[in-house]
Every structure is written in structure tokens, then in C-alpha cells.
Amino acid sequence: MARILVTGGTGYIGSHTVVELMQQGYDVTIVDNLSNSSVDVLDGISAIVGRRPEFANIDCNDYVSMEAVFKQYPDIVGVIHFAASKAVGESVEKPLMYYRNNLGSLITLLEVMRRYHVYNIVFSSSCTVYGQPDKDHLPVDETAPIQKALSPYGNTKQINEDIIYDEAHADSSLHATILRYFNPIGAHPSALIGELPNGVPNNLLPFVTQTAAGLRAELKVFGDDYNTPDGSCIRDYIYVVDLAKAHVKAVERMLAGTPTEQVEVFNLGTGRGLSVLEIVRDFVEATGVNVPYQIVGRREGDIEKVWANPKKANEVLGWKADTPVKDVLVSAWNWEKHLRNIQ
Ligand code: UD1
Secondary structure (H helix, E strand, C coil): CCEEEEECCCCHHHHHHHHHHHHCCCEEEEEECCCCCCCCHHHHHHHHHCCCCEEEECCCCCHHHHHHHHHHCCCEEEEEECCCCCCHHHHHHCHHHHHHHHHHHHHHHHHHHHHCCCCEEEEEEEHHHHCCCCHHHCCECCCCCCCCCCCHHHHHHHHHHHHHHHHHHHCCCCEEEEEEECEEECCCCCCCCCCCCCCCCCCHHHHHHHHHCCCCCCEEEECCCCCCCCCCCEECEEEHHHHHHHHHHHHHHHHCCCCCCCEEEEEECCCCCEEHHHHHHHHHHHHCCCCCEEEECCCCCCCCECCECCHHHHHHHCCCCCCCHHHHHHHHHHHHHHHHCCC
16 A cells, blocks of 8 residues: 655644544654654554554654655655644744744755655645735635735745745656645544644634633633624634545545646635634533633734635545534544543
């Protein structure tokens, strides 16, 4: 069976994707430097799938070590590149670290792939490349204009997309699928893998579940004076397992030789926008657990409203994110309970 190299495969989206790949029969080698994940994630993956992925504790910027992986696994037929630093605020404080990590790892990977004749790559991008779309581009499809990034993190996603286009132009063998994620949430239904935020969570859902678990006194809702029905920001929250399945579809499409363009781009979202207050309300309704919250001022750099038009992914990839949001919120809560030993 074909082997897929998954960089960042012990991370949040990476680990869920490894599970889906292995359940479809792929062999998987994970490369991860564990800078923002735990080696224990491998136990969770193995418990779900019934076999263990190969793992190398390597930094993707390390050409020599990456080369050794391609030498060791000559059956690699494609790469899914998740490995990246992803905290927006940290990227503002440490831009050089973000440019070095996120650009260097992709460049190294593409160099080694070319050397070892591996020509399929799936790249983790983000809806952050669209910034705040104007009203004519909501919901956002793939033709919406890219806007100047608001953070070094966002800029690394844009530059990495450009790097992929330029390399594909230079090497006609290379095929790439760029997946622009909206807001991934939830955890595997087994509650054996999920999101593991480092310190105080920046993202909404981990903050909600930690507040529900009593670790945080209250959720701060960043602003209720936006131009939205209830005044709080709107996002397209997508179940991480649905998102993971899109990667398998993308890999299958490339291995089958179906892509019509050398670089294909897909927006991965549900097509439905939910406000912060709707998420809180749905969470309380779905779990029966209270989440105290307080409205505070806006968070700098926040986008008012953005949600996906996922038609292209639905039709071309044959994929749809259709898990009901309340089921997703329950999965996030079950994972938090698993982490905290709450019955
Ligand atoms: C953020 C990043 C985005 C990145 C994504 C990764 C910004 C501006 N954007 O997206 O580039 O790709 O994370 O997952 O940082 N909220 C609260 N209280 C909280 C936390 C969040 O009200 O404690 C609100 C936010 O204001 C926002 C929504 O919840 O309206 C979602 O926030 P978050 O989970 O941080 O995601 P994004 O801001 O969409």
C-alpha cells in the first residue's frame, strides 16, 4: 500500500488526518519535532486505528534528516504538510521565528521531494489569506481576492502558497493541493485524540471547554458591537474529522492523476457561519454544562465575519462537512473531560 508522509502529524489536524489515512489503508510516516504536540498522541492514534504510524522526531527545516526519511521510506508517494507554527499573537512578537520555521520547512520539503521524485503535496493553508472579504465575496469562494496579511503567521501562509505555485511552474511533475481551512473544532469521537492547546488557549473552542471544565472562570467574548445579527463575530466552524477526511480525498485525487490543474485550491468549510454567542449557546444546549461569559472589547486584528462557499470542494473533491455542530461541540467536551478525568 502507498505511504504518505505527514509533517506535523502529531498536531491537532495532523493526528486526525493520520487516523483517516490509516483507516483507508495507507501507511503513514509522521515527521514532527514535537514543538507544539506530544509523543503520546501516537498512542491515541494507535488505539483508534489498531496499528502504529511510523514516527521520526525531526525538524522539517533539517535537510539531512528529512533526506534520511525519504531514503528510509522509498514507498512515499505523497506528502501532507501540516508542520508549522500557528499562533497569530506569537508571530507578531517573533516574526523571524515564524518566517524561518514556516517558510524554511516548506522549502526544505520541496527540495527533498524533488530529489526523491515525490511529486504530490497537500498544503495546509488558511482562510486567513482572504482577510475580511467584502459583501460580494461572502460566502468566500476560491476566486475571492487575497488580501494583505494582518500577521506574520498569515503572511507565511500566503508566501508558502506562492512558493508552491512558483515551484510547480518550474517543475511540471509537481502536483499540489492547497487546502484553505476555516475554523477547525472538535475532537475524534473516541476522545483519544483532540486539540492540546499550549497554556491559555487563543482559539475559541478550547477556551469554551476549559471554562466549562472550571479551569477558567469565564469566557471573554471579544466584542458584541460588530455588524452581525447578535453583534459577535461570525466564523465557519468545521469539524476536524470532516476536515481530516478532505485530506484523504485530496491525496486520492492526486494519486489517481485526476487534477485538472497542477495546483488546485479548495476552501474547506461548512458553508454556514455561526457567531461566538451562537457557539456558546449551542455548546450549553448540547452538553448541559454552563459556560459563564462576559462581553469585553474587540480583539485587535479580528475579522468581523467570514464563512466558506465550499461548493468546489463538494463537487470536485466529492467531500462535504456535514457533522451537526452540536455533535461536534459534544466531541470537544468529551475530549476536555478525557483530559481532565471528568466523569
Ligand atoms: C485565528 C487566527 C487565524 C488562524 C486561526 C487558527 C486571528 C485574527 N486569526 O482565527 O489566522 O488561522 O486562528 O485556528 O487570530 N473569541 C472570543 N473569545 C476567546 C477566543 C476567541 O470571543 O477567548 C472569538 C474571536 O473573537 C473570534 C472567534 O471567537 O470571533 C474565533 O476565534 P479564534 O478561535 O481565535 O479563531 P480566528 O480568530 O477565526
